[in-house]
Amino acid sequence: MGDHGGFDWETALERAYHVAFAVLRNAALAEEVAQQACFKALVKLDTFQGRCGFPSWVRGIAFHLALDAKAALDPASLDPDELAGSGDPERDAHSERIASALQRCLAELTERQLLIFLARHLDGMKGAEIAAEINTKEGTVWATLNQAAANLRGCLDRHGIDRGVLH
Amino acid sequence: MSTQDDRILIHRLAAGELDALEGERARALIERDPELALLLEQLNDLQSRVQAAFPEPPQLGERPAFVEAMRRLSAEGAEPYGSVDLEGPLRAPGARRVATSSAPRSSLMSRLRSLASVDLTSYGGDEPSPGAHLFHLREIRREEGLPVELEFYAGDVLALHSEVLLVSAFSGWYQPTPGSLFGSIAERYGISFASGPPPGATRYPEGLLHFSGIACPAFDSLWIVEMREAGRPFSVEELRTTLRSVGSRLPHMLAEATSITLPLLGTGNQGLNPRDVARELLSALPEWARNQRLRTIRVFTLELEHVAALNRALDDRDFSVRDSALLMACDQLRRQLERRSWSEPVRMALKDLLEIASAPDPSLQSIALEGRRIAETVLRVLSREGDVQRRLLERGPDALRSESAYLAMPHLQLLLAHGRSAAQGVAVGSNDAVMILYAAMRAAELTGTPNRPA
Numbered sequence: 001m002g003d004h005g006g007f008d009w010e011t012a013l014e015r016a017y018h019v020a021f022a023v024l025r026n027a028a029l030a031e032e033v034a035q036q037a038c039f040k041a042l043v044k045l046d047t048f049q050g051r052c053g054f055p056s057w058v059r060g061i062a063f064h065l066a067l068d069a070k071a072a073l074d075p076a077s078l079d080p081d082e083l084a085g086s087g088d089p090e091r092d093a094h095s096e097r098i099a100s101a102l103q104r105c106l107a108e109l110t111e112r113q114l115l116i117f118l119a120r121h122l123d124g125m126k127g128a129e130i131a132a133e134i135n136t137k138e139g140t141v142w143a144t145l146n147q148a149a150a151n152l153r154g155c156l157d158r159h160g161i162d163r164g165v166l167h
Numbered sequence: 168m169s170t171q172d173d174r175i176l177i178h179r180l181a182a183g184e185l186d187a188l189e190g191e192r193a194r195a196l197i198e199r200d201p202e203l204a205l206l207l208e209q210l211n212d213l214q215s216r217v218q219a220a221f222p223e224p225p226q227l228g229e230r231p232a233f234v235e236a237m238r239r240l241s242a243e244g245a246e247p248y249g250s251v252d253l254e255g256p257l258r259a260p261g262a263r264r265v266a267t268s269s270a271p272r273s274s275l276m277s278r279l280r281s282l283a284s285v286d287l288t289s290y291g292g293d294e295p296s297p298g299a300h301l302f303h304l305r306e307i308r309r310e311e312g313l314p315v316e317l318e319f320y321a322g323d324v325l326a327l328h329s330e331v332l333l334v335s336a337f338s339g340w341y342q343p344t345p346g347s348l349f350g351s352i353a354e355r356y357g358i359s360f361a362s363g364p365p366p367g368a369t370r371y372p373e374g375l376l377h378f379s380g381i382a383c384p385a386f387d388s389l390w391i392v393e394m395r396e397a398g399r400p401f402s403v404e405e406l407r408t409t410l411r412s413v414g415s416r417l418p419h420m421l422a423e424a425t426s427i428t429l430p431l432l433g434t435g436n437q438g439l440n441p442r443d444v445a446r447e448l449l450s451a452l453p454e455w456a457r458n459q460r461l462r463t464i465r466v467f468t469l470e471l472e473h474v475a476a477l478n479r480a481l482d483d484r485d486f487s488v489r490d491s492a493l494l495m496a497c498d499q500l501r502r503q504l505e506r507r508s509w510s511e512p513v514r515m516a517l518k519d520l521l522e523i524a525s526a527p528d529p530s531l532q533s534i535a536l537e538g539r540r541i542a543e544t545v546l547r548v549l550s551r552e553g554d555v556q557r558r559l560l561e562r563g564p565d566a567l568r569s570e571s572a573y574l575a576m577p578h579l580q581l582l583l584a585h586g587r588s589a590a591q592g593v594a595v596g597s598n599d600a601v602m603i604l605y606a607a608m609r610a611a612e613l614t615g616t617p618n619r620p621a
Contacts, residue, residue, distance in 0.1 A: 017224060017227050018224055022220060022222060038233075038237055039546045042237060121213070121214055122217060127182065149178070149209070
């Protein structure tokens with residue numbers, strides 16, 4: 001199901017929606033961004049060279065689109081009831097600050113690092129599975145994850161999220 | 168000081184991917200090296216932070232229509248274009264001039280009405296997902312009244328709703344064999360004619376049957392042309408007679424319809440040469456077009472070689488002739504730009520296309536690339552307008568725009584496919600360039616701001 005014509009749009013849409021929601025915390029906006037990511041992927045299909053799974057590629061597009069949308073968004077325009085939260089404003093603000101910093105730092109990773117990092121940490125894929133999906137060696141996957149983690153730590157430092165937050 | 172290998176081992180430990188021996192080694196390393204212990208702690212924390220930063224969203228709303236739209240627009244086999252011979256296509260003796268043009272609005276309305284019964288979600292599930300996409304648009308002009316649109320599709324004839332579906336069969340043989348049209352109708356809709364024509368079927372002279380009263384989502388009315396008994400050869404001359412017979416029966420066939428859909432008759436089990444059939448069909452269509460009720464003829468081809476055969480037959484008939492056809496298309500586009508109101512990005516993209524196409528020696532590849540840009544622009548406008556999926560699923564007056572968007576898909580797909588081919592260095596034929604102009608106009612018309620005379 002979903003793998004139509006070599007492009008699994010259904011999974012792509014789901015993954016795009018997931019990251020878009022994480023960034024925007026608004027289901028309706030996330031759905032729209034996910035669809036925009038699919039449209040963008042559609043018109044750029046000739047640049048998709050199969051170096052990663054198609055849904056992962058679309059998710060990467062959606063992630064950056066969502067960050068752009070968030071940057072352009074006027075928070076006052078959102079209905080507070082539509083925003084996801086725990087009900088504890090202080091705690092939500094703290095979590096939001098860390099989540100935003102993490103997302104911004106993820107956006108600074110290379111496309112390949114981001115793809116591998118999300119496959120590992122968000123999808124819970126094993127190293128061998130990621131290696132198979134992007135057609136590389138497992139050792140390369142782990143080396144990339146190691147580099148991505150180092151980059152993330154450096155970036156979080158710059159954003160004022162000290163290492164203490166991460167441990 | 169830890170090495171990269173040590174650190175990778177810790178990554179794999181955090182991911183729970185070490186065997187017992189490796190785990191023991193990793194733990195020993197951690198005891199010796201505080202930096203590695205810190206790394207493990209950070210990785211575990213990072214994992215939980217990522218989970219927190221990317222929470223599971225509420226369930227995504229219904230999405231079959233959107234996914235189906237994407238599937239149609241990206242379908243493999245989106246480039247089934249037979250090469251168009253630009254040198255020396257000759258007008259067949261007696262061939263009537265057939266021009267190309269964008270569809271008039273009234274025709275669009277009738278098609279919207281016919282589309283209203285299509286279940287856009289019917290391609291879901293685990294069933295194979297059939298599809299069809301437009302690969303040529305033509306028009307047969309009439310001395311009186313609006314022209315007849317000729318639409319040539321590659322793909323499954325059941326993928327789009329038909330008012331009148333005309334198919335061929337051996338005489339008295341309507342078995343739902345796998346791969347046949349009757350087989351597909353039986354498999355998808357549970358309608359079988361294995362035991363013979365349904366009650367109330369009407370037989371006309373020259374082997375034409377009307378299977379009336381069949382409730383099938385794929386068509387309103389089913390007509391069969393019988394081509395002798397199974398195993399006996401069917402000649403091109405007989406096909407010609409049959410097509411003439413269909414032409415004379417059009418008043419009956421179109422009693423409640425304005426369009427007719429047919430595959431390349433006789434090219435399946437009947438074994439007729441697809442190019443012969445294409446030629447005969449294209450010769451018969453102008454005669455059919457004399458019927459004033461007829462507004463749209465859709466011809467479907469399933470096999471790629473049949474698409475090529477149709478392309479060659481179109482060239483032979485000179486249904487559109489190189490530069491003159493391109494000039495006509497440019498004129499049409501120019502008039503549309505003057506008379507219609509589109510959203511600004513779409514209008515600008517169309518203006519650019521016109522500029523490229525009307526240059527003294529136009530680059531056909533640039534036309535194809537610009538066509539893709541128009542598709543991209545139209546898609547962007549669509550996506551900006553919000554929830555495409557919901558609009559595709561809606562019904563009623565407010566769904567008019569969504570139905571238009573749905574109708575635009577073959578045109579968008581065509582533009583994207585040609586643009587991709589051109590980007591990859593595939594030569595673009597002049598027929599294709601003409602088609603790109605009309606597809607761009609149609610896509611803009613169907614998805615832009617509501618058309619209104621300026």
